[in-house]
Each structure stands twice: as C-alpha cells, then as structure tokens.
Amino acid sequence: MLDERLIAVHCHGATPEERARIADRGARVIGCPSSIAAIDGIVGPITEFLEEGTTVGLGTDQAPGSGGHEMLRELRTASLLSKTDRGDPTSLPAWKALDLGTVGGARALGLADRVGTIEVGKRANLAVFPLDTPSVASAVGEPLHTAVPNLVYGGARAETVLVDGQPVFLDGKFTALDGRAILEEANERARALFGRASEDWRKAGSKLVSDVEAGWL
Known part of the structure; x- marks a missing residue:
C-alpha cells in the first residue's frame, strides 16, 4: 500500500522512521494544519515531511469551523505554526507556503502536468488577488519583497477566479451560481441532518458528546 499511489492525509502521529519510509516509498502527504491544531492541539509535521523530501x-x-476552505488561511496557519513550533522565524517561509498551496497541491494529486503553475500548455486555473487592500498593502519590491508575505499572512480575498480559462468568480461575484441560495440550502440541510441524528449521537455517549455539553465545541 505504501507507494506513489498513496495520498496520505494528516500523518501527524508518524514517527521519524515512518516519515522517512513514506518519503522513500514515494507516497504523498496532505497536511490540514488548522483542523489538527484546533481538534488535537498539535502541530502537524508538514515541515518534517518536507525535510524528508x-x-x-x-x-x-472539513467545511465549517476549524476546517474551512480558505486556502490562504491554511498557508498562514501552516507557516506560523511551523515557526512557533520550532522557535525559528525562517521555518516554512511565506513563499514556500504559497508553493505548497499551488504546485505542491498539484504534485500531491498527480496533476502537476496540467495545473499548479502558470505556463504554456497547462490549464488556466488562476486566482487573482488585489494588492491594494488594507490586509495586503503595501506591496513593495525594494529593498524588501512584501507581496507574497502580505498575501499569505494578511488574509486577502480573491476577486477573480478562472477555471480552465473560464471565469467562475468575477469581480467578487459568482458568474453562474447563486452563492446566497447555496449557503441558505446548506444551512437548511445541516439543521435537518443534525436534527435527525441528534438523539442517536447523544446516545453514543462519546467524549465528544460530553465536550459539547461542557461548551468546548
């Protein structure tokens, strides 16, 4: 099972020997830093896996809560947790975090020949971020290069997204979807699902139930 076909998620319990074996066998790893930090209170070994090659x-x-789907937030979390965990401000710099969120993800999914970088012959999957917003400005090129760190750490929001060259999000609005209606339906479905499952969930008596009752979640 442990070969280049495996995409392993989390792996935060892997020992150094196991991490080396994963690297040696060519398996790929996906880290989810926000979720693991919030749920388990630990720093996932993203940097350690990178060091193994x-x-x-x-x-x-997950979609809600600590999971979210904000990729720039995950880049920021991964970078800051690595720095804090190691006591080293140079650990997992912003540019490397951005690399993980773009071509790194493409490599991990085996899609690097099609997406992940901007070059001739690849699909034009692009996200455009404004640099003149309060969370990102000011972006300068000399003597410091602040655009990438400000983008990763500042909490920017994409204003335009292209998938295969076609705009799906343009100037802050979806082009073919009703975002508000989708959110309303998602909330309705969630309430209905939780309502149906609530009794059985409480009967399970797991630690999660007691933690929720105590106000932790």
Missing part, C-alpha cells in the same frame, strides 16, 4: 500539499479537513 516528501511531496506535500495542503488541505482542509
């Missing part, structure tokens, strides 16, 4: 990408573990 493992192909690493970043993901999110």
Whole structure:
C-alpha cells in the first residue's frame, strides 16, 4: 500500500522512521494544519515531511469551523505554526507556503502536468488577488519583497477566479451560481441532518458528546 499511489492525509502521529519510509516509498502527504491544531492541539509535521523530501500539499479537513476552505488561511496557519513550533522565524517561509498551496497541491494529486503553475500548455486555473487592500498593502519590491508575505499572512480575498480559462468568480461575484441560495440550502440541510441524528449521537455517549455539553465545541 505504501507507494506513489498513496495520498496520505494528516500523518501527524508518524514517527521519524515512518516519515522517512513514506518519503522513500514515494507516497504523498496532505497536511490540514488548522483542523489538527484546533481538534488535537498539535502541530502537524508538514515541515518534517518536507525535510524528508516528501511531496506535500495542503488541505482542509472539513467545511465549517476549524476546517474551512480558505486556502490562504491554511498557508498562514501552516507557516506560523511551523515557526512557533520550532522557535525559528525562517521555518516554512511565506513563499514556500504559497508553493505548497499551488504546485505542491498539484504534485500531491498527480496533476502537476496540467495545473499548479502558470505556463504554456497547462490549464488556466488562476486566482487573482488585489494588492491594494488594507490586509495586503503595501506591496513593495525594494529593498524588501512584501507581496507574497502580505498575501499569505494578511488574509486577502480573491476577486477573480478562472477555471480552465473560464471565469467562475468575477469581480467578487459568482458568474453562474447563486452563492446566497447555496449557503441558505446548506444551512437548511445541516439543521435537518443534525436534527435527525441528534438523539442517536447523544446516545453514543462519546467524549465528544460530553465536550459539547461542557461548551468546548
């Protein structure tokens, strides 16, 4: 099972020997730093896997709460947790985090020949971020290069997204979807699902139930 076909998620319990074996066998790893930090209170070994030469990408573990689907937030979380965990401000710099969120993810999914970088022959999957917003400005090129760090750490929001060259999000609005209607339906479905499952969930008596009752979640 442990070969280049495996995409392993989290792997935060892997020992150094196991991480080396994963790298040696060519398996790929996806880290979900926000989710694991919030749920387990630990820093996932993203940096350690990178040091082993493992192909690493970043993901999110769930839609709501600590998972979210904000990729720039995951880049920021991964970078800051690595720095804090190691006591080293040079650990997992912003440019490397951005690499993980773009071509790193493409490599991890085996799609690097089609997406992940901007070059001739690849699909034009692009996200455009404004640099003149309060969270990103000011972006300068000399003597410091602040555009990438400000983008990764500042909490920017994409204003335009192209998938295969076609705009799906243009000037802050979806082109073919009703975003508000989708959110309303998602909330309705969630409430209905939780309502149906609530009694059985409480009967399970797991630690999660007691933690929720205590106000932790």
